Amino acid sequence: MEYTVQKLASLAGVSTRTLRYYDEIGILKPARINSSGYRIYGQAEVDKLQQILFYRELGVGLDSIKEIVTAPSFDGAKALREHREKLLEKRIQLDLLIANVEKTIALSEGRINMSNKEKFEGFKKKMIDDNEIKYGKEIRQKYGNDTVDKSNAKLQNMTEEQYAEVSKLAEQVQETLADAFKTGDPAGELAQKAADLHKHWLTYYWHEYSKEAHAGLAQMYVDDERFTAYYDKEKPGTAEFLRDAILIYTGMKK
Amino acid sequence: MEYTVQKLASLAGVSTRTLRYYDEIGILKPARINSSGYRIYGQAEVDKLQQILFYRELGVGLDSIKEIVTAPSFDGAKALREHREKLLEKRIQLDLLIANVEKTIALSEGRINMSNKEKFEGFKKKMIDDNEIKYGKEIRQKYGNDTVDKSNAKLQNMTEEQYAEVSKLAEQVQETLADAFKTGDPAGELAQKAADLHKHWLTYYWHEYSKEAHAGLAQMYVDDERFTAYYDKEKPGTAEFLRDAILIYTGMKK
DNA sequence: AATTGACATTGACGCTGCGTTAAGGTGTAT
């Protein structure tokens, strides 16, 4: 049996364009070209195409497929195992994504009367929270995976009410910090109150509190531009001020 | 606070190229352009970028994000719900993929001494099996979901030994069918034996056998090019012959 | 013999979300 492009295409359930493309990239060349320049495929090409489509359905890239089908000695099983690893990782990512989307949906449904502005404020806050979590990744080296894992678990389980509380706390930190900044004294009463509020805010994310970690985070606020910009957006120098207040609060600096 | 591209980029953790691209597609335009043509962003743009990145992390496409962030009245929650549906479907697909890959790995590991040719023969057979399953999808309308679901479950649980058996059975069907075709008599002994073997082969895929379904599948072999081509590849007319034999075997035609 | 309609061919652009040169202007410190 011999097939023209369209015959083979309809047989295999692909488009003729796909066959031309496979010819182009050298993954499946026709058995011969007839006098009019038509591509003519034979049984061997049908079989090969079936292999190709098989791997394609598994999500293997065409370049990898090429290696598999053009070199019969190639270790297909090994390629598949590697491919499986990729798929599993992809699934974990996907699950995280879904969880985040659902959390967001739940949040937005719970406060149906929120203005758009408030909504976006919420999102913005969440971004900052995410940054805190990212920081968590960097703290893993210092304080171990356990701390961070528990932090994330805690965040996952946060209810809507708790979310409102933590948002409020964050605002209080900002306000108190702004007032304290005016005094210019990181050891002063207001600054220490800000540091204390910041600690309470932190406990929403961290499973257990330690002075060292708190002080480390404070230093991070100064070292990492992303945080510096966030705290400095009203008054430059605020991040540094907060760090000093926290260092004093935690007794790392007197 | 005002930001140039790089300031904003490092603040938000994206590349300057990304910012220029967002400007280009109109998703995030700078607050103003200075006398030298530099892009200058303000606080409002920082906030907007944070929204954009938030949605981006959720895997939402930039065009959808554009609708969300440029039209503040847009129903973001609805968009998210739709997005969630897509993600869930994606996950189902991914799970199917993983299952298939693992099945294939198990198969190839079980028969380490298989030549490559045999291996690929196995894959080819599997393709046909897949087609049977696809056909199953079409049969759902006729015989209900239950039949097909059980069929798939059965296939999932097929052991390596069973796989070998079913492969052997498929070969026997082919051989007997080829011999029977020579006699030209679909009611003859050989043709009826082929139909019987075909029935046994089928029971590996279908949870319960019915004459009607068997006859329906036989008709499908003639109606669907993919199957026709498979059975006709040696001798054209074989698919039709098999259908007739099965119709007689099942008593749907005398 | 000419027309029609279904098939075939080779280009070549488009899609997503940027990464990555390339070629050049600007700002600031030395």
Next chain:
DNA sequence: ATACACCTTAACGCAGCGTCAATGTCAATT
């Protein structure tokens, strides 16, 4: 004056084809 960091636009490249466009071929009908 020179160096060096930072800015600009323009353009190609990536995967895997979909989708025209312009043109040639085959078989059947007029």
